[in-house]
Amino acid sequence: MSMNDLEKAGLPEQWVRAYERDAQGKVDYADPAWERRAARALAAFILSGTFFLALPGTFLGVWNLVQISVHRSHTAASAAWIQAHGHAQLFGWVGSFILGISLYILPKFRGRPLRSFSLVWTIWALWTTGVALRWWIGIEQTAWRFGLPASAILEFAAYVLTQKILILGGSAKKKPDDLGSWLGIWGFSSLGVALLLNLGLSVWLALVGRLPLFPPEWDNTFLILMIWGFVVVTAWGFSTRFVTIFLGLQPPHHQAARQFGMGIVALLVLALARRYLLADLLVLALAIYAVWALRVFQKPARPAKLVGAYRHYPAFIRLAYAWLIVGAILGVAADLMPRATGLVGASRHAVTVGFIGVLILSIGPRMLPSFLNGRELFSTRWMAASLWLLSTGCFLRVSSEAVAYSFGGNAWNLLPISAYLEFAGVLAFVINMAATMTQPLPAWFSAQGISAQLPLYWYLTSFPKTRTVLIQAGLKTLSKTRKAPRSLSLAEAAAADHADLDHLVVQLNAFFNERQPRRVGRNQ
Template sequence: MQSDDKLGASRIGAGYAEFHFGFIKAAILLAFWGGFAVGAHSISVMGLGFAPGPGFFAFNQVHGQLQLMGWVGLFVMGISLFFLPRFAGVPLEEPHRQSQILWLMVSGLLLRYFSQSLLPYFDDPLYWNILGFLAVLSAFFILFAVALYVTTLLMTMHTVFAGKARPAVHTVAPFFAMMLAGWLLYVMINFALVALMVAQKKIVLPYGWNQFMIDLFVLLSLVPISFGVGLRTLPLYMRLPAQNWPVRRAAWVYLTGVAVKLLADLVLLLGSDSMALLYISHAGTIAYSAVVVLLIWKLDVLTRLQQPWTEGRNEPVKPDRKPTRPGMPDYGEFGAFEKLIRAAFFWLLFAAVSELTVSTGWLLGHEPMVSRDAVRHMYLMGFITHLIFGMAPRMIPGFLHKRAVARPRLVQFSYWLLLVAAVFRIIPLLLPLSLEEMLPVLFKFLKIGLSFSGVFAMLAVAVLWVNLRDTARS
């Protein structure tokens, strides 16, 4: 096993809180019945050419909130509240807060789902005001839950952020700090915008601000936590190179690029029409995208060209020991999880290269060839969702004190379902409409695929739930 100085992993001991499986259950149920279901409805309306109803745009924002805070957010919360204290070697402070955080998050998300979905269908002031109040209350619950989550981790890991942690933890600490900052900024802006929406008698948040919040959460929370955990666990899980290089410097360059982009975009949203801010925003995008490409290369999860951390270790092998899978340290008891992880980093590389190309082209005077919507789906549907599907069967069995996932073959099945869903959801966003007249049959096929991509995603989520549920029960 990789040594502590390389992974910084901490063995489970007295005082460590047990894994709260409720976060995973809530994330999957909200995703299946809420986020992916609403998304499947919306894209089927677009793909099959139906006229959108009065609640179409409200449904889209509900879909985004449930996916970010419910599907991804609850997964991140559950994993991080268990993993980060052990990684840092300190027990979780006030572990009873986990249940409070979970119930506040679930209550807030259900209230948002209910209230904003119904707002477009009520003109009566009494009912509208009740639904509006519930929408604001939902944002407050989520704000309170995230405040509890962030303060709990800060109390637990204050030595890490103070620079007193072991070297392996200290190396990736900036990624965890970014993640917590991103959570807080997102929920504070979300609360302010929901309150403003209700005060102005609107049914949706302002489009530009909504997209800004998504970018903020993806770039400042989701990408950093993925690298913070991935740089220390994936070498162990997949026999990748040890990350003995200046990771912290890369993290600070990434943060600088993200901060420059987000601050420039914020000033533009507040009403500035300065062209200089657009140049600054694109320069920041180039900086953080280049760091993402560097991190993927250093991790070597796609190419496998570098020596794994096990190279040169002369550990005796028992003659009767069953051989592990080629290039992997396991025997297949977690399924083909590595396919999902490689797919995740392929989509992340695709997103980063797309952003590099678009921003560099814009600075040189060329129109962007890839829409921002396509890039967001590469990050969320492509990278983050595949990463969850890959890491869940590999990490969660151990968190539950199990030696294997209950149904390893279902991991491969979920890979194919998710591949179809991602391809048909993202590829149509990349093709210019000018090609439709030249390739009408292809576009018709892609529109049909787009219409059913949400259904494939829902099936993949159902398969993941069956596997994790049976693992927890075994």
């Protein structure tokens, strides 16, 4: 805003001088607006991810499993519906969570926070539309010859733009030397390969196929790339930071990065060559190596961080890694015993629900609220319920599917029970996160932390609802402007409008007292 514009606007002298200081770059504190915009973008990915988790993912999975159980045949459910369910889970739920969290934290880790969020919102729109379209094509099969490749193009475009931010937006420092960064690089590289395969298969089916259905062998290849190449590897990368911190583990073995890289490249080659037994043997070796490298089952160096979360969540994180090993073992068994048809599904379920699902439901409620503008988890009891229900359902599903598909009997009756338990666990997680995101922002400081020397901009940007409080308390100029200068203190703003500074502080005290965090350790 130019000086002429300021004078025409009739702003007080204090505001004019503050705008001049801003123009000269005389602002020496971090802009809280960035964090709010980043949290808003992350919230969009989390909300769309939870939608895909609850409805297209889990609900459709329950429906498919009930059909299979009623007819006592694993072919009773539509293969296209099963693939649509899997796509919604892997891309819609897990993929959205990984993309959102990566775009939120990785630029900060690399020392270059995002300056513009338009590209992030474009990525969200492309990814969400592509996943939703792919799910709808699998269910309705309407205009699928156009919709199937279109969904693949949208997803790949979102991936390319994500890499533009994560790679070109990084710092100019030397290449990373920590295990977590390298696992993230290999995980996203695997996602690129999987999306290219998805695009190629989608175009091929649109040209010569009869249904929007990947052939079984190529579907198996695609799932290995997505589950073991991208999702699991990226989860290991995040674990080097968050699981290590939350569980108080010793630092991971960073020197294992090269071995992981060679193993993941070999896995991609074997999967594309459709050498499934060798690929699954390598997966088992990588899973065992990951447990060792991450020190998940070794004696912790520090107590786990339990405040604000279900106190037994560290045990469920370790349970998730146990499921990872179980899933890898079942995958090898499925290759060695192809007549035991239930082993393939049991293996994938142990990994996707037992490992990925339980890991997200353990870490998500502990991590995401703090990312979303420093919120508190709504309820640790709901967190506990989600973990117990999902874990129990997963145990019943994995143990009964292998038996029911191969030998029949009463094991068929356990399948729908497992589905209902898992769906209940998912709903508990979704409700808890929704309630967390709709709570008022807590004020993580006492009333004594309110200062007349703090910038007015900080109050307005960190807690937008203070605008109404301050205008009613006497800051009339604030009602005439959209954005306050960053260097204008609360005391200067009060002097500009001849407002009672003590009254302003009292009103802010009342505002923040209503938003104090719940008592530490309180179990809601």
